[in-house]
Amino acid sequence: MKPRNSLFLGLCTLLLTSSGMWSCIGGSNNSGKAAPNLNAQLRQLIREHGLTGDPAKGRLLPSINDPLAQLGMKLFFTKGLGGNMDAACVSCHHPVFGGSDGLSLPIGVDAVDPDLIGPGRLHQAGAHGFDGGPTVPRNSPATFNVALWDSSLFWDSRVESLGKSAGFNGGDGYGIRTPDTPFGEADLMAGTNLAAAQSRFPVTSPEEMRAFTFEAGNDNTAVRDHLVARLGDFGIGAGELPGNTWLNEFQTAFSSSAGAEELITFERVVEAIGAYERSQTFVDNPWKDFVEGDQNAISRSAKRGAILFFKPVEDGGAGCVQCHSGDFFTDEQHYNIAVPQVGRGKGDGGTGTDDFGRFRETGQSEDMYAFRTPSLLNLAVSGPYGHSGAYTSLEAMVRHHLDVETAIANYDTSQLDPTVQTGDWQVNSQAALNDLLQKRVLGIQTVMNCVLNEQEFQDLMAFLDALNDPCVLDRQCLDPWIPDGSVSDPDGQRLNGKDQFGQPL
Ligand code: HEC
Ligand code: HEC
Structure with missing residues (x-):
């Protein structure tokens, strides 16, 4: 039998780390070597993963003009x-x-200026629960x-389809469980x-x-x-x-x-x-065009990045598809990947500022600190990232996946708006990291360490960039x-959003 390593395309050398995990050390000069076969390799991966490019395919969705x-x-x-x-x-x-909302953590009621949306939205001093920072514990x-x-909404999936028949968005006859009903029971309303x-x-x-x-x-x-x-x-x-x-x-x-x-x-x-x-629904991105057959829809760098995305870590890739699977780039399952815990939290843990995620719903230890895998479409406009908005740059969010221990050790709170509560972040995040390391030992799915060289990392980022629908970046x-003056305002209470400089959004 061939030794495992010889199967790998030379993109990386595998090391069995002390924690018992395969770790991928990216090889430096291979991106170029694979170049002539890029399209063929990628088409093969697309077939293997059964992608169509269009996550909205076959769905009956309303038009904004309805x-x-x-x-x-x-x-x-x-x-x-x-x-x-x-x-x-x-x-x-x-x-x-x-x-x-462009914020790590949101502010709802009692904002200083209710019509200001995004950076600069602040909680009114003296309002109920005022502590200087955001009032809502999770990223919007x-x-x-x-x-x-198809399966659920919210970071912890507390609104959840009980049937999960693909493509039906909860309307498959089994009903939907919500916070108004006990776990597993349909909410008739x-x-x-x-x-x-x-x-x-x-x-x-x-x-x-x-x-x-x-x-x-x-x-x-x-x-x-x-x-x-x-x-x-x-x-x-x-x-x-x-x-x-x-x-x-x-x-x-x-x-x-x-x-x-x-x-x-x-x-x-x-x-x-x-x-x-x-x-x-905003899914018309360059990647979709590529999957649908346009060979030139994305750059060579994005193609190399896509290959890294779809290949397992033990095969020289970055293994992202393990969780961010399908045309919508999510398996709708929950994992602890130990994104730093900042903000007020959900009242969990010894600090009271921790957030146990999906565990809060199921009470199962494998769901401790687990959050629903996000989709990766339109990331250019949806940051900050992670359930707590801990990462304000997409690059830092991706690097976190590649080496969680280093990311937590080096996590820089100065990337956050200074009002975000960070007093307990280290204690809380260390607890999530310990749980993650334990899960690795137990063989429960989480992220694997993977060292990419700079070129490979940029390739991966170029691929993520190809998942942006240009419409989301174009105000027109x-x-x-976004209703303007020509759309009736039935109660005179329309929130006409503006930014911190007073400019209309
Ligand atoms: C103060 C900010 C705030 C307001 C106001 C707000 N939301 Fe949210 N919304 C959030 C946050 C935070 C979450 C995630 C909470 C969680 O997962 O626990 C969320 C989650 C959602 C989700 C789930 C998305 C997903 O991918 O799971 C939808 C849909 C949504 N909100 C729609 C609405 C609608 C509709 C309204 C008005 C009726 C509304 N929101 C008002 C902050 C807000
Ligand atoms: C083990 C499953 C898993 C793997 C593998 C994985 N992710 Fe994630 N990813 C998640 C989960 C879960 C979250 C949300 C975690 C949280 O916020 O606590 C996430 C969050 C993200 C986000 C933030 C999205 C947002 O809207 O906030 C990005 C970007 C991302 N992942 C990209 C990647 C890339 C690129 C790879 C490959 C290097 C990858 N992921 C591999 C599970 C995974």
């Missing part, structure tokens, strides 16, 4: 859904940030391409897709939208009932948005002449918001998803 998506956009942008009318969905998910994930998740199900929760979170005084002490149902009464101008919400025209908007979107109490329900609110979010192209 009346329902239009209503959803207006709801997404209104502070009227915030308990104290000072936060909207868009506060943390603006299209110019790829459906995120992109709403762009949210329709492409979840609606027909994950995006709608998820939209039921930001309005109930005091830090995100609800605020601390609105329906204080009452349950999620009371919050939602009050909000729809406000939009519909009836009952407990009558007069809170005087003269609003939401009833007309709902009548148009749902082709109905019913009255407000019948028509404006929270189920319809989230159906519309879900339609808007599901219209945010995003126009249809």
Whole structure:
């Protein structure tokens, strides 16, 4: 039998490290050697991984011009859904940030300037829970391409399809579990897709939208009932948005002449918001063109990077595809890769500022510190990266994967906005790293150390760059998803986002 090493293409030499892991030491002069066969090699890998290039293939997705998506956009942008009318969905998910907010950690209610989105958004001194830093413990994930998740939403997948039939986005008859139901049990109010199900929760979170005084002490149902009464101008919400025209908007979107109490329900609110979010599909990137046959759609460097991405570590690659698999570049599973834990945390651990991730939902030790594998589309606009936004540069986020121990030892908190809470980051991150090292010994999947030379690293970055849809970098192209003066503002509460210099987003 041939020794294992001779099978490898000479791209790297394998070392069995003390922790029992294969470690890849990249060979320096091979990127050039492989060049003549680049296309053939890559096409072979694409076939092996069954890629089509188009993660939206076969999905029935709404257009932003659909009346329902239009209503959803207006709801997404209104502070009227915030308990104290000072936060909207868009506060943390603006299209110019790829459906995120450009911050490591978000601030929802009680911002100094509610309409300022992105860097410079600050929590009001003296407001509930003020500590100078962000109030929300996890990085805001992109709403762009949210329709492409089949299994779950949130970093810990606490909104979860119980059926998981590929391509159906939660609507496969088994239902969707949400934070309103025990683990494993369907929430009968979840609606027909994950995006709608998820939209039921930001309005109930005091830090995100609800605020601390609105329906204080009452349950999620009371919050939602009050909000729809406000939009519909009836009952407990009558007069809170005087003269609003939401009833007309709902009548148009749902082709109905019913009255407000019948028509404006929270189920319809989230159906519309879900339609808007599901219209945010941005997958037309150079990589897709390449997979679909255009040999020149991506650079040679990106092709070499793609090969590294798809090849296993024991085969001279970087092994990224092990978790970032498929056309959407995620297996929708959870792993502990020990991204530094900064921010307020979720109340876990001895510090109280730790975040146990998926373990919080399942209670299984293999899920300790595990977070859902993110997609890798449109990373150019969706940073900072990781569940805590600990990495403000994509390069540092990728380097973290290649050598977690060194990345944690050298983690530089000065990359963060100075307001981000970092007091406990070392204790918390060391605990996650210890757990990761333990998982390696137990054979539980996590990242493997892999040394790439500078050229290989740049190649990998060039590949990630080929996963950006040019539309997400083009403000004009995003126009249809950002309401301007020509789009009716039903309650005068539209959040017209601006940056820290006062410029409209
Ligand atoms: C204060 C900031 C903030 C506001 C306001 C906010 N979100 Fe989020 N959103 C987040 C954060 C943070 C997460 C991730 C939380 C987690 O995983 O625990 C998230 C997660 C999501 C996700 C899941 C994405 C994924 O890939 O899993 C969707 C979809 C989403 N929000 C939509 C909305 C909608 C719709 C609204 C309005 C009803 C809204 N958000 C309001 C911060 C915010
Ligand atoms: C063992 C599974 C696994 C492997 C292998 C892996 N990743 Fe990840 N990746 C993850 C998980 C899980 C996260 C999120 C972790 C967190 O935030 O705590 C992540 C996060 C990321 C992010 C941040 C995305 C965002 O939106 O915040 C990037 C970029 C990334 N990975 C790229 C790569 C690259 C490039 C490789 C190959 C060198 C790779 N990953 C290999 C599991 C993996």
